[in-house]
Amino acid sequence: MIAVLKTGTTEQQIENLTAWIKSQGLDVHLSRGSAHTILGLVGDTAKIDAELLESLDIVDSVKRISEPFKSANRKFHPDDSVISVGNTAVGGGAFAVMAGPCSVESEEQVMAIARAVKAAGATMLRGGAFKPRTSPYDFQGLKADGIELLLEAKKETGLPIVTEIMNANHLPLFEEVDVIQVGARNMQNFELLKELGRTQKPILLKRGLANTLKELLMSAEYIMAGGNENVILCERGIRTFETYTRNTLDLSAVPLLHELSHLPVIIDPSHATGVARLVKPMALAAAACGADGLMIEVHNDPAHALCDGAQSLTPDAFADVIAAVTRVRNAVKEQ
Amino acid sequence: MIAVLKTGTTEQQIENLTAWIKSQGLDVHLSRGSAHTILGLVGDTAKIDAELLESLDIVDSVKRISEPFKSANRKFHPDDSVISVGNTAVGGGAFAVMAGPCSVESEEQVMAIARAVKAAGATMLRGGAFKPRTSPYDFQGLKADGIELLLEAKKETGLPIVTEIMNANHLPLFEEVDVIQVGARNMQNFELLKELGRTQKPILLKRGLANTLKELLMSAEYIMAGGNENVILCERGIRTFETYTRNTLDLSAVPLLHELSHLPVIIDPSHATGVARLVKPMALAAAACGADGLMIEVHNDPAHALCDGAQSLTPDAFADVIAAVTRVRNAVKEQ
């Protein structure tokens, strides 16, 4: 970590600051330029609050050289993490396909979709039981009943299930859930992250709509710092000024997160674009740039003419996506 | 609400959709153009899930004409809401000045600042006890002990206190807190909002870093739908590509929120800019465009040389801001 001091900082001020930094267990290297004095902080700087340091009157700016995340950092865990999920795995070369309805609505619906996505190659069943909605007047999900339906579908198809949690107090309902999802709006709900860090459940952590990759990794760190290393990262689009898509899918997140971290990275093209027609091309692009899996919304057409989300595929369209994704993954691997 | 249907939609499909909309208790007006058919939905369209409607295969796009918020909507409550807070009030012409330290750190610190900001004209004491931090390794606040210290300062100075909640399970600790703050990162923590809606405490709701004003009002609606109408809105900067400031303060939020809603609007120039030198000009600007109050970080200099936030003012600088703000408010009111 480097701290650039302001012009006019006195020797006494530099001495005081240096003493304080050393009291935090770090070493300090001083470098005096013609206009600026620069302090190099050496040691475990993850403990230092950069914002606090930058806030000092004598400090012009602070620059981290080491990343502030440790458990999630590839430097200290060079090998890919492989997260076991029931009979399957995420990361380390395996390709996860999480598919299912946006909202769980009925036994009939969940069962039909579960069977269809399994046949098409899904490795997990996703479905919303607790639904975060912008409006209090919109449908909030079937809640506990929705989880029950997912568990029935799991029993029949054998597919592990992924579903979102919105409140740590609901954790007892998630006992048989295989992967607990933290939605984009809760990415910095630190209290929830801490509670999930006390479990050993695989956590699918979605990037917030205006969060940087560093912040995503710091939120993963919250979970991992509690002792739960089973974190799966998920990019699902960020908010920009573009209006043709609901959000802008940031695919450079895939290679960047792989470089910075050992955790697996999943892409959700359904939420990122909000447009069913864009799910296939974006899924192929995600596979091409090395994503460890996909999360895709699928609806069961006939019983469901009304609610087929703008972002949902039919089972047939989904099967076509998965076949093409497999071809692209093979093409990338060939030499 | 208007739904534009896609070219090629059949009569049967239009009939089905119209029947469904009517089954939701709304009336439908049909308008056929050369290329597009347009459906006008008449009635209480707040109940309609626009996203669901837009997701239908035959629907090209949906446009709300009425706002989806009701309790927060000025149309149905033409008069300004005035929120009583202890011996003071927020909204309706009163000007709230919430001042205090970023984090509560010690009895000495809180007492000194509380006395200083009271003398300078603050109407409430703010201070962080539970601190949302990006990193799990950064200081997380004094928690319950911090609230105790705030309550002692309240006892001595008579200033009502404002402090942030991060977990609904902590509510019992907030019993004597006067205003409960919901931070930007929790603006769409809907579970927390629902719990706060079951209390009668004044809630200071901060806008999220990438949230629109409509979303802010929908989050207020979550609280109000539960029966708690005591909501104070707070703009504290949004995330943009600019790097000189931590965030970009969106002051047009003040007149816009006043137009859309009857709820009071507070500006937090300290967090919005992250730079102490910018607090005064932005506070004056907020006063000039009609804000109902300010939230400002103040530190007590001598005992606190190290932690004076980049965004914190000394008590003297704070007193100077308040004096100037008063002059600006008077100038705006004169005719």
Next chain:
Amino acid sequence: MIAVLKTGTTEQQIENLTAWIKSQGLDVHLSRGSAHTILGLVGDTAKIDAELLESLDIVDSVKRISEPFKSANRKFHPDDSVISVGNTAVGGGAFAVMAGPCSVESEEQVMAIARAVKAAGATMLRGGAFKPRTSPYDFQGLKADGIELLLEAKKETGLPIVTEIMNANHLPLFEEVDVIQVGARNMQNFELLKELGRTQKPILLKRGLANTLKELLMSAEYIMAGGNENVILCERGIRTFETYTRNTLDLSAVPLLHELSHLPVIIDPSHATGVARLVKPMALAAAACGADGLMIEVHNDPAHALCDGAQSLTPDAFADVIAAVTRVRNAVKEQ
């Protein structure tokens, strides 16, 4: 085009507005709801200035149903445009690979890179002669001399050349240039676009850093309205709050632009990310989602140890990218 009128609009005002719209050669459909009156404008609404209409006191909002671009619109040109460039083509299934140095610096450099990229499979040579730089003190390119060097490289290798124009007065220098590039900062330099519309040169039009896809197509329309239909669109990253990458590559632009327009779409992963390590994964992703080509920065290592851009590949790395891109394209095409 739909115009929603404000509550309280009088009959006389509606009549006046309707008369004015009809005077512009359009038909008007009136639809009266309980609270709002809606006007449907039928006919060639591309002529109508939506902003002007929206600015009227009685108009609440305006919504275009038809896109405001015509020459660039796929609706009126269902087949892909194929732009001939020397002995090669862009669009309609052909895959263009434009490669070369960021800046043209010397004969030796350009010749070496031109030969290397040709050998590796490039179909065109790109290189900057006129360089748009944020600072007036940074290197501004070799200008006319740079174009000379590119033309020499073209003579030797047979590769058509692509280079950026910044000033319509320089057009005489571009007579033998095969594709004229308009940079992101000039995407809305309408005077330049109009001049280019009077030529028949293929124009590579880059999306601005904060421009929407609709604005990109409107800028293409400026060129096409002048009579030059040879426009190639290029996505090169948009500005967001993310800091690990220079910009955020918006790959959903590829399928969206293909849906909206018949013009070919090229991806520039070098500028979009600003990081050489990300060029390959993003190039593969672009190929997977259907891009019509790539623009990639390549430097010649040995003579150029100093200037190897953070975003430039060596010729060997470039050859590896092209081989993998070919495999991915084949995988996508297979059924």
Next chain:
Amino acid sequence: MIAVLKTGTTEQQIENLTAWIKSQGLDVHLSRGSAHTILGLVGDTAKIDAELLESLDIVDSVKRISEPFKSANRKFHPDDSVISVGNTAVGGGAFAVMAGPCSVESEEQVMAIARAVKAAGATMLRGGAFKPRTSPYDFQGLKADGIELLLEAKKETGLPIVTEIMNANHLPLFEEVDVIQVGARNMQNFELLKELGRTQKPILLKRGLANTLKELLMSAEYIMAGGNENVILCERGIRTFETYTRNTLDLSAVPLLHELSHLPVIIDPSHATGVARLVKPMALAAAACGADGLMIEVHNDPAHALCDGAQSLTPDAFADVIAAVTRVRNAVKEQ
């Protein structure tokens, strides 16, 4: 300027880089940490291309300590610049009020507005003759005829005139124009900036929709580097995800630009918000935070029922704004 070298950089590489930096006329301070070596570049680092340096394989990151702008930098010109414009001035305590129609449309219109805004306290007349429009099919302005009409209004009212240039070839038409405006879309049209730098005309330079303040100052630097120091900066809103306003007015730009530069700063609340109702509160806020002037759109109501822009004020509303602005400016100055 600080360059952080990557772990694993060899001594030979450090020596080579150091030698190259010294060959550019700079001195180098070396600081070795346990993991990273840091180079401090001392001297006139404005000449160094930071991007080039950062692109080197051995460089992890580069951080400027001094700003890359010189002529515009307050450090080298501590006093406010005062730009003379006809019989008035901009900057240094004077308050400029530029008012007039969005587009010049007729002699009658311009004359009526010119007289009205003069009576209400405007110090300059603004009006668009060359109009940058997103669509080639929208009205492009009266061009040379529009400038003629503005000059006639100047003759009658004595108000200096401000109007936008889009093409350096049009400069001869601007001979009697008092202030030449560069629009947001041309902020980085470097060729245009260079040409304007060769004149001695006052230039009003608008910030681009997605440009940082540093980039705005670098564009000012382009003009000043050519010898024209008469630059007026203008903030007119940046593009964000908010949809209630056309853009988001960034008022913190006022104190920040004043700190970084000696150039005057004007606010354009009409374009920033796109909503007439927001012009007054935003104008007051701009005055409160120290802006050197305002640019406001005014239309003449009766003759102009149709085209009154969503963002334009009537002359009466404009007079009311100016009176309130004056009160606020006085209130800020009082002690």
